[in-house]
Amino acid sequence: MQALTTKGITKRYGTHTALEGVDITVPTQSIYGLLGPNGAGKTTLIRIINQIINADEGDIMVFGEKLTPRHVEVIGYLPEERGLYKRLKVGEQLLYLAQLKGLSRSEALNRIRTWLDRFQIRDWAQKKVEDLSKGMAQKVQFISTVLHEPRLIILDEPFSGFDPVNAELITQEILRLKENGSTIIFSTHRMETVESLCDQIALINKSKKILEGSKKEVKQQFKTNSYRVEHRGAFQLQTGNYHVVKQKPLEEDHFESTIKMEDNSSPNLLLQELINRTEVFRFEQHLPTMSEIFIRLVKAEGDEALLKHLQES
Amino acid sequence: MNKVWLIIQREFLNRVQKKSFLITTILVPLIFPAIIGGLVFFMVKEAESAKPDVVEVLDETGRFQFEDTRRFTIVNVSGPIEVAKKAYQMTKHFGLLHIPATDINNPTGITFYSRESQSIEKISELKRTINDKVKDFKMEQYNVDKETLKSIRSTDVGIAEISLSDSGEEKSSNTGILYGTGMALGILIYMFVLIYGIQIMQGVIDEKTSKVVEVIVSSVKPFQLMLGKIVGIASVGLVQFLIWIILITTVTSSVLGYFGMKMPQQQAMEQVTKNMDEETAQDVMKQAPTTPQSPEFLNNLSQIPFVKVALIFLFYFLGGYLLYGALFAAVGSAVDSIQESQQFQFPITLPLLIGYMGLFMFVLRDPHGTVSFWLSIIPFTSPVAMVGRIAYEVPLWQLLLSMALLILGFILTTWIAGRIYRVGILMTGTKVNYKVLVKWFLQKN
Structure with missing residues (x-):
């Protein structure tokens, strides 16, 4: 069974097309990298999967079922723009977010304790978010994403803004969650993160998916x-x-x-x-690196401006 | 629904648990009586300690014989005026009144000299004193004797007000009480809508700028979030309001009780009962045949059907708040900071302000006039205008029409606001104008 399949997802804003006929297939218990430059449409796709916005056309299936509002409980989402209620205490904040995801109060409190212990930040429960450092807030935010034990975890640019220590911690957690049966989708515009972590990848450029497959397949294809x-x-x-x-x-x-x-x-x-x-x-x-493959694909499409940007970065 | 309830709870607790809530909730009922008490204290003090001003009078007609009043002590001086003026400047007296030799029935050239420009109050009292004298002269010419004169002076006509309902039922009414009730209720709604509407907007802006909103809307629909916030803040307002009423009543009555005074209402009632002699009691009985035993004041108070007024007030209180609250939420979703919100706040506060000014200019002066009618029917002004009218008898059909329109109104504004809100909360750093708002509104879901 696939964790997620999308068929023909299209989203337009007025005359601008944000996504056009995007099909992706995410196998269960895989780490799936959604790659593409800024503005390609990754975040739009992620927001559609999270039902924050609706697609104009297309279908989405989650674990074999048509996506409906009750699926928010099986999905955990870390947006690119991180944010928490500044005036709320860490414990209250996590409880509130977990309850909104459908957890009962007692269940939520149990898991909050477990996670705070795992990250060794139990003393923070009574601190307000505004008193935390950026790195501390990031940990809290990550906990809020996975607290309801979602089977599908979606991380939008998870490594941007994390300091190296936290980034390593998050990487280990992602691998552990996968071992425990979760499926992880993450988006990034930095191709090098993909090399180490992903099993599956999709490349999105200018609102279209231009490549998808397992990392090995793709590399063989472009060797x-x-x-x-x-x-x-x-x-x-x-x-x-x-x-x-x-x-x-x-x-x-x-x-x-x-x-x-x-x-x-x-x-x-x-x-x-x-x-x-x-x-x-x-x-x-x-074997070509992901960014080499990507540059080749973009070259084939003749997108000079983007090519220049990629080669410089 | 369960999630909306969670949001309502969170919004409520967020605000109620804050120190500032506790402080304002407790201090306001203490501060208001303190301020009022302080002002009354100084007013009484000043009135007691004020000495009457000395007015020098140079009366060349020799006919005006002013007596000392509570405010003025009269000192007669002799002329000519130039000498009197010089003499006056040597003194510290309040002023010099010069009445030249003139026709006392139609005096001209009366002048008042003083060092500084004087308050209107004092000058008009002086004028009144002179006018009374001139009237007396005229009366005397018509051979009206002193006794008659006194009786004429002391005339003070009261008008008993009785409103006649459609069924022919008579009720005595006191316009003063109705006016006061209408004004107080109207102002309360205006303030409540404005203060808590801005709190909604602030809350939305906070969520948007802290970016937490994207996490939340991945769990609940934007509309649920908006609704939860609006209702949560409304409950904060209602709780605060309730606490104030209880505290103000307790504090005021205990403070007044300490000084051996009674609550204004109690005082007035006792006054009425005490002063009533047989004759007026009979008058009252004639005026108000339906409740022959009750004193007039009690009767006037009881003419306001408290339960009905309270329920209607509550309806408009919430209706107006919901109508405007949704719009404030939409504004909050469209901007990135409170400063930016100014341009969009204006068109929202304008109809509210029209209702507020209409309350004073039309509704309270002429509660059944055409303008008052329309102000209390149109949903944007009706919350303020209708509560201004409810103490007066409002025809049932008008009340029902106004309520129905208000319900439709807030459903409409909530719908419009919801459509703007769902797009706006995810848009940061966009330059927003009215065209953009329309675009968001029309955007497919």
Whole structure:
């Protein structure tokens, strides 16, 4: 069963199209990365899934059921713009938010205690949010997102604004929640976060989904059949089957070469070729990073302005 | 529904648990009697300690013989005026009144010299004294004797007011009490709507700027949040109001009791009972055949059907608040700060202000006039205007029409506000004008 599927989600604001025919499929118990530059439509899609706004067209299924208002209880949402009631005490705040998600008072109080202990912040329960540091408030906000043990957790840009210590804490929590059976969707415009954390990814650009799949599939799909070799001493290799695309010196007399291979060859043959010419320390298939894939896709669409922005960042 | 209830509770507790709520709720009933008591104290003190002003009179006709009054001590001086003026300047006397040799039936050229410009009150009292004298001269010319004169002077006609209902039932009425009731109720509604409406707006702006709103609307519909907030704040208002009434009544009566005085109502009632002699008692009986035993004042109070007035007041109190509260919520959702809200607040407070000014200019002066009628029918002004009228007999059909329109009115404003609110709360940093508001309103859900 899929945790979430959307079909043909379209949202227009006047003449501006925020989303156009977006289909995504999020497998249960996966970490799903929703990637794309700012303004691509990620937040709009997330708000639609959270029923904060309605789509103009399209259907959404959550754990095999059509999305309805009662599903707010199985979804946990951390918006990009974080916020809590400043004048409210941490404990009251968490209780209120949990009750709005349908938890009973006693159940909520129990879980608040557990979570405050887990994050070792039990003393904060009586503090007002306005007296907390930014990092402390972020922890409280994260707890409020997962307190009702949602099966589907949606985090909009979860790592922006978190300090490195908290970001690591959140990463560990995300992995733990996944182990316990939750499905996590998070959006980001920073491609490097995806590499380590995601099982599944979707790329959204200019209101359309342009790519979706498991991280492995996507990388295979975009592999360029090139290999990275660390070796001693420079060499030339420009045969019919192999081209050295790039050769850069490492320390001492070590070099790293990127070699592109034609389809009618194989890694073993390339290795044999290399052994004759140099001493090989490392040999690996070079898979593209998400941001390389993304840049390639954008290049194909000819979006010059965006391309420039991506390459600079 | 359960979630709206949670929001109502939260909004209520947020405000009631604040120190400022406790302080205002307790201090206001203490401060008001203190201020009023203080003012009365100084007024009495001043009245007691005030010495009469000395007025020098140079009367060249020789006919005016002023007596000392509570305010003025008369000193007759001799002329000519130039000498008198010089002499006056040597003294510390209040002023110099010069009456030249003139026709006493139609005196001209009367002048009052004084060091500073004097209060209207004192000058008009002086004028009245002179006028009375001139009237006396004229009366004397027509051979009216002193006794008759005194009796003419002391005439003071009272008018018994009786309102005749459609069924022919007679009720004695006292316009003063009705006026006071109408004014007090109208002002209360105006203040309540304005103060708590702005609290709603502030609350919405706080939620929006702290960004907590997005978390909340992922759990509840924006409309539920808006409704919960409006009702929650209304309950704060009602509770505060109730506490004030109880506290003010207790504090005032105990303070007055301490000084051996009675509550104004009690005092007045006892006054009436004590002063009533046989004759007036019979008058009252004639005036008010329906309740022959009760003294007039009690009768006047009882002519206001308290339960009915209280219920109607409560209806307009809440109706007006809900009508405007929703609009204040919409304004709060559209802006990022209280400063920005000014431009949108104006068109909301304007009809409220029209109702308020209409209360004084039309409703209280002429409760059954055309303008008063319309002010009390149109939902935007009716909460203030209708409670101004209810103490007077308002035809039932008008009351029902006005109530029905008010209900329709607040459903309409809540609907409009809800549509703006659901878009507005998620929009930060947008430059908002009326065109944008219309766009939000029309936007599909």
